[in-house]
Structures are given as C-alpha cells and as structure tokens.
Amino acid sequence: MQCSKCGNPKVIYKREQSGQILCKDCFIESIEKKAIRTIKKEKLLDKGDKVLVALSGGKDSVTTLEILDSFRQRNIIDICAVTVDEGIANYRQDGVDIAIRHAERLGIEHKVVSLKEEYGISLDEIMQRENHKGSCTYCGVFRRTIINKAAREMNATKIATGHNLDDEVQGIMMNYLEGNTDNLTKLGPKSESKAEEFTTKIKPLREIPEREIGLYVVAKELEVHFDSCPYAMQSFRGEVSEVINQLAEKHPTIKYSTLRGYDKIKNILKNELKKDYSHGRCKRCGEPASNELCKACSFLEELGL
Amino acid sequence: MKFTLKYKQINEEREIPDKNYSIKDLLDDLELSAQTIVSKQNGELVIEDTVIEDGDEIQLVQIIYGG
Ligand code: SF4
Ligand SMILES: [Zn+2]
Ligand SMILES: [Zn+2]
Numbered sequence: 534m535q536c537s538k539c540g541n542p543k544v545i546y547k548r549e550q551s552g553q554i555l556c557k558d559c560f561i562e563s564i565e566k567k568a569i570r571t572i573k574k575e576k577l578l579d580k581g582d583k584v585l586v587a588l589s590g591g592k593d594s595v596t597t598l599e600i601l602d603s604f605r606q607r608n609i610i611d612i613c614a615v616t617v618d619e620g621i622a623n624y625r626q627d628g629v630d631i632a633i634r635h636a637e638r639l640g641i642e643h644k645v646v647s648l649k650e651e652y653g654i655s656l657d658e659i660m661q662r663e664n665h666k667g668s669c670t671y672c673g674v675f676r677r678t679i680i681n682k683a684a685r686e687m688n689a690t691k692i693a694t695g696h697n698l699d700d701e702v703q704g705i706m707m708n709y710l711e712g713n714t715d716n717l718t719k720l721g722p723k724s725e726s727k728a729e730e731f732t733t734k735i736k737p738l739r740e741i742p743e744r745e746i747g748l749y750v751v752a753k754e755l756e757v758h759f760d761s762c763p764y765a766m767q768s769f770r771g772e773v774s775e776v777i778n779q780l781a782e783k784h785p786t787i788k789y790s791t792l793r794g795y796d797k798i799k800n801i802l803k804n805e806l807k808k809d810y811s812h813g814r815c816k817r818c819g820e821p822a823s824n825e826l827c828k829a830c831s832f833l834e835e836l837g838l
Numbered sequence: 839m840k841f842t843l844k845y846k847q848i849n850e851e852r853e854i855p856d857k858n859y860s861i862k863d864l865l866d867d868l869e870l871s872a873q874t875i876v877s878k879q880n881g882e883l884v885i886e887d888t889v890i891e892d893g894d895e896i897q898l899v900q901i902i903y904g905g
Contacts, residue, residue, distance in 0.1 A: 534887075545883040557883060592901065747901025748876050752883055761903035778873060 546748060549785035557752050564749045568600045568737045575722040577735040578691070580609055585689035585732070587680050588614040588635065588643070590628030590758040592750045593695025595635060597737055599755060601693060602639055612639070615683040617676045618647035620655025621762060628758035635756070642687065646679045652829075653838055660764070662836065668764035671832060678820065678829040684732040696736040699743040699774065702788045705795045707773050718803045720795065728812065728821040742788065841890050845898040854890055861896065862886040874902040 534554060535542045541556035548555065555563060572578055584601055588594045604610045616632040618625055629645055636643030649655045652675065659671050684692050696704075701720065708717040724734045738746060750757045765771075781787050814820070815827035817834075826834065839854040843864070861877045865886065872886050878897040879888055890896060 534885075543882070544885055547885055547887075554885075743902055744873060748883070751876050751899055751901065759900060759903065765903070 545752060546745075550789065561749060561752055564596075564741060564745060565600060565603070567741055568596075569603075571722065571740050572604075572735075572737050575735075577723055577737060578604060578610055582609075582690045583611040583613065583688060584691045584693050584735075585680070585684045585687055586612060586614045586693045587676075587695070588616050588632045589695075590616065590631035590635070591695070592746050592757045592759070593697055593700075593738060593743075595631075595695075595755050595757045596746050596749055597693050597695045598635060598639070599753070600737055605639075605641075613642040613687050613689060614644070615680055615687070616643070616645045617679050618645055618649075619672055619676070620647060620649050620657050621764070622657055624760060624762055627760065631756050631758050644683055644687070646683060648675055648679075651675075651679060652833060654836065656764075659836065666832075668762075669768065672764075674828045674832060678827070681731060681820070685730065689732055692732050692734045694734060694736055695738055695746075697738045697741055697743045697746050698788050698792065699777075701736070701739045702777060702791045703770055703774050705791055706777060707770060710773065711769075714802065714806050715808070718799070718806055721799055726821075730821050740789075740792065839892045841892070841894040841896055843896055843898070846900070854892065859890050860886065861888050861890060864890065864896065865898075868898075870898070870900075874900055876901055 534544055536544055536556035536559050537553045538559040539556060541559070543556055544554050545557050546555045546560050547553075578584070586594065586598045586601060588598055598612070598614065601610065601612055605612045614632065614636050616629055618629050633643065633645065647655070649658075656668060656672055659665055660668055665671070680692060683689075704720050705717070708714070708720070722736050722739055726733075749755075777788065777791075813822050813824070815822040815830050816825055817830040818827060820827045820829070822828075822830075824831070840851050841854055843850055843852050845868070861879070861884065862872060865872050865875060865877075876899050877884055877886060877888070878899070879890070880895050881897075
C-alpha cells in the first residue's frame with residue numbers, strides 16, 4: 534500500500550468517500566487545503582479582519598486556530614481568542630489550560646470568561662437546581678452570549694467556530710426532522726445577523742469530517758483536550774448523529790451530499806421564510822433580543838439571579 | 839507472540855491470537871469503533887488494516903467523544 538499522492542508506503546488514512554490513501558504529510562496538507570478552499574469559496578475572511586476564535590481547547594477549535602493562524606502569519610488577518618469556562622468539575626479546566634497554552638504559543642490576545650464570574654453561577658450549580666432545563670440548554674445560550682460580547686469588547690470583525698462536517702449535517706437533519714425551519718435557515722458557512730451588534734460567524738471546518746479533524750490533531754501533534762463532558766448524554770443530536778453514521782458506513786458520501794443539497798436550497802429557504810427581526814433590546818442587559826429579555830437573561834431571572 | 843496495548847488507563851501485554859491479526863481485529867475484540875479511534879504502531883500513526891507483529895506497541899487514541 535502506498536500514498537495515492539506521493540507514493541510514500543507509510544500511510545495513515547484511507548478516505549472512504551474517495552478511496553484515496555494518504556501518508557501523514559499528504560493527509561495534513563489535504564486538511565489544510567480543504568479548509569482554505571472553504572474559506573476562499575465562501576469568502577469567510579476579508580483582509581484586515583480581526584477574527585475571534587471560540588477556543589475550547591478541543592480538537593475542532595484548536596484546528597480552527599491552527600488553520601487561521603496561517604492567514605495571520607501572512608499578515609492577512611489578526612487573531613484573538615476567547616475560552617468560556619462553564620464551570621464543569623473534572624472536565625473544563627484541562628481544556629481551559631490547553632487553550633491558554635495555545636494562545637501563549639502563538640502570542641495572541643486571549644480571554645477566559647467563566648460563567649461564575651459573569652453570571653454568578655456555574656453550570657454545575659445550575660444543575661443542582663430543581664426544574665433545570667438540561668445542561669446543554671444553558672451551556673449553549675450562555676456560551677453564545679459570552680462569545681458575542683467578547684467579540685465586541687475585543688473589536689473582532691468575525692467569530693470563528695470549530696463546527697465540522699458532522700456538526701453541520703446533524704444540524705441540518707435535526708432542524709429538518711423537527712420542522713424547525715427558522716433554525717434551518719440559520720446554518721451555513723457564514724451567519725450574518727441583521728443586528729449589527731452580532732459579529733459575523735464563520736465555520737472554516739464545515740466541510741471536514743470530525744474523524745479527519747481528530748486524526749489531523751494527532752498527526753500534527755497538537756495538544757488538545759480529548760474527553761467527554763459529564764453532562765453529555767442521550768440527546769436528540771446524539772440519536773441523529775448515530776443514524777447518519779450508520780448510513781455513512783454503506784454510503785460514504787452521504788454527509789457531503791446532505792451538505793451540498795442544503796447549500797443549494799439555503800438561499801431559497803432564507804428568502805421564502807424571511808422574518809422581520811425586531812430590533813429590540815433586552816431590558817435587563819441591553820443585548821439585542823426579540824422579546825423583552827434576551828435568552829440568557831430570561832434564564833437568569835428563572836434562576837432567581 | 840505478544841504485543842503491548844495502550845489505551846486510556848490500559849497498559850498491558852496481550853497474546854497475538856493468530857497470524858494476520860490486524861488493528862481492526864483488535865478494535866473488534868475490544869468492541870471499539872474504528873470511527874472514533876486512531877491507532878499508532880510503535881509510536882507512528884497507521885491504518886486499521888495494519889497487521890500486529892510480535893513485540894509491537896499498539897496505542898489507541900479515542901478522538902471522538904460526546905459533548
Ligand atoms: S455536552 Fe456539556 S459542554 Fe456540551 S453543551 Fe452540553 S453541557 Fe455544554
Ligand atoms: Zn503522501
Ligand atoms: Zn439580556
């Protein structure tokens with residue numbers, strides 16, 4: 534067996550969807566090229582951008598940082614990073630430490646924001662409450678709010694997240710299966726919000742399968758936090774992911790075709806289902822909100838904070 | 839014919855059960871999915887079809903987790 538590209542007999546990966554067999558160097562190069570192609574095709578970066586990387590220390594965010602850094606080295610963009618510490622014992626701290634080390638290694642501006650400091654309660658403490666809405670509900674909303682705020686404070690022009698092909702396809706299928714057409718229109722490589730307070734979000738890894746990102750960080754010997762959140766459990770996303778992975782065993786191109794199909798109908802959906810977003814403000818914190826209170830603040834009120 | 843398996847807290851010698859015993863066979867025996875694991879043979883990344891040799895150190899790294 535040898536590398537389909539350079540003939541090196543030391544191969545590390547067989548790409549099911551194309552039959553390609555790759556050595557370490559050719560594999561690494563293929564991942565970086567793929568992300569760069571997405572960035573160019575979708576015009577994710579503009580010269581002079583200051584990109585805030587949502588850096589958890591996991592494989593996806595570290596890969597995002599690594600790839601964007603090649604643009605920084607060529608003086609095309611500037612990079613900064615934010616890490617959200619949700620306050621999950623025996624889990625989060627390792628990721629935070631790894632994020633700090635990457636930021637120091639690259640010499641970029643980096644900020645760690647904890648839920649406890651920001652809102653006076655950690656995720657672990659929320660989970661002690663009766664009638665909580667499930668860890669991931671709070672985690673997602675508070676994390677988004679903190680990242681949006683950090684983007685403004687750090688004068689970032691874009692926010693980069695580590696969403697990979699699997700995440701994106703799960704999102705498409707979940708929203709479709711749930712009939713959530715509103716959220717269905719919000720997926721895609723670049724989310725631009727009507728409210729100017731929301732910084733544009735970009736997903737440079739959305740065409741790269743999760744497994745390939747995992748192999749990339751191991752091949753490049755990048756330090757990442759591999760572990761599962763203690764609150765991760767049976768979720769609808771997990772079930773959808775299982776079904777898609779089962780289908781992908783016999784149909785290795787299925788994730789790509791789902792993404793392509795979605796990309797083709799996305800604009801039609803957006804135009805058809807366009808909603809007039811109210812330019813309201815949260816009366817508690819001043820963040821853009823469609824109701825009196827933004828999501829984060831309505832959770833805080835429910836929690837009596 | 840033996841090899842060393844390293845996986846999370848596991849660090850143990852195991853018998854190679856038969857000729858042409860591959861990493862894929864090992865993953866099946868351990869009931870691990872090749873989709874969530876990458877494998878190293880004597881410190882170098884390899885594909886799952888790789889046959890385990892006498893004296894090998896096989897390290898498995900789980901790369902996909904929930905959450
Ligand atoms: S699985 Fe854990 S880290 Fe992920 S959203 Fe849920 S609570 Fe947050
Ligand atoms: Zn090669
Ligand atoms: Zn608010």
